Every structure is written in structure tokens, then in C-alpha cells.
Amino acid sequence: MLKQSLITLTCVLAAQSTIADEFTPALESYLQTNVVEWANDPVIIDALRTANAQTLSYNNDQILQLDQAWRAEVGQSSTPTITPILNNPAAEFLRNQVANSGGTISEAFIMDAVGLNAAASSVTSDMWQGDEAKFSATYGVGPGATHVGDVEFDESAQTYLGQVSMAVTDPATGELLGALTVGVNAEQLF
Numbered sequence: 001m002l003k004q005s006l007i008t009l010t011c012v013l014a015a016q017s018t019i020a021d022e023f024t025p026a027l028e029s030y031l032q033t034n035v036v037e038w039a040n041d042p043v044i045i046d047a048l049r050t051a052n053a054q055t056l057s058y059n060n061d062q063i064l065q066l067d068q069a070w071r072a073e074v075g076q077s078s079t080p081t082i083t084p085i086l087n088n089p090a091a092e093f094l095r096n097q098v099a100n101s102g103g104t105i106s107e108a109f110i111m112d113a114v115g116l117n118a119a120a121s122s123v124t125s126d127m128w129q130g131d132e133a134k135f136s137a138t139y140g141v142g143p144g145a146t147h148v149g150d151v152e153f154d155e156s157a158q159t160y161l162g163q164v165s166m167a168v169t170d171p172a173t174g175e176l177l178g179a180l181t182v183g184v185n186a187e188q189l190f
Helices: 002-040 041-054 059-071 089-099
Strands: 105-111 117-119 146-148 152-154 159-169 176-185
Touching: 002 041, 002 089, 002 146, 002 159, 002 176, 041 059, 041 105, 041 117, 041 159, 041 176, 089 105, 105 159
Parallel strands: none
Antiparallel strands: 105 117, 105 176, 146 159, 152 159, 159 176
16 A cells, blocks of 8 residues: 555656646746846836835844734735735736736736735735745845746646746846746646
């Protein structure tokens, strides 16, 4: 029984690896041809500069408290932590990008220099992305860094979804400001 379970698990992992390998080049190409230019938009740069001016002084406890407040607000009618992130010019810009993607993009959000959401097209499950590869493999690496997350089958959407992320730098100064993540319907890339 244990041997059969190990064989099944190995087959599942191999299949997932094949799926990820199949989608990675398409996701990377989509990032480069459709998303990179967003990172240079003045509304994104301004939102990250504004967020960083506030959050760079936060300690770990303050960041975790914000994340905990965000998680508690998801699905509630009162959302004082979430609302400012969804109702700002950069969030509107991101919503427009999602709407104009023809269904290819499911979500988009930017993270400041400590990994907190600074603007989002829709509510994310948490506010602090600093402990995830979408932030650590981009902002944590430096200017020009990109990351393609695992492509997974989303039961509710009945499709394969993946995230592509990139470090965001000020185009005028080269200063590293944050990161941008886009959720992509990977099947629409083929």
C-alpha cells in the first residue's frame, strides 16, 4: 500500500512538473510583452513611492498586524485595511489592465519595499507577500528580477492559473521600489 502511494505521488508530481514546464515559457513571454511596461507607468511608481514613505519604518510586528487585520477583513462589510489598497489610482490602473486583457489576467497587485500590498485589482487572501517567492525572488533579488510561480489547476475557475512577478524600479533613477504580480489564465496563452 505504501509503495503504491509513493508511486502515485511520484506520478502526480511528475505531471505537475510537466505542466509547469509547459507553461513557464509562455508565462515569461507574456510578462515581457504585456506586463513589463506597466511597471514604468507613473501611477505605479507614485503608488510605490507613497507606500514606501509610510511602511519602510514598520517593524515586523507592525507588518504582521496589518496582515492579520487584512485576513480578518476578507469577506466582511467593514474593510478599513483593504479599502485603501483597492481604492487608489494604481488599483484602478491595475483593474483596467485586468479588464483589457480579455480574460487572460485574473488579478494584478503591487507590493511595496517591505512586501505589503500597495494597490490591487481585487482582494488578495493576505496583505503581506514578503514571505512569498513572488516578492523574495523579485524585490529580494533586485532590478530586472522576475519570477514565474507554479501553474495550478483552479477548481473554481476550472482552468490552469499561474502568477508572474517582477521587481519594479523607478525608470528615472533605477531605484528598486517594490514588485508587481499578475495572475494569468495560463491556458489562454496557447
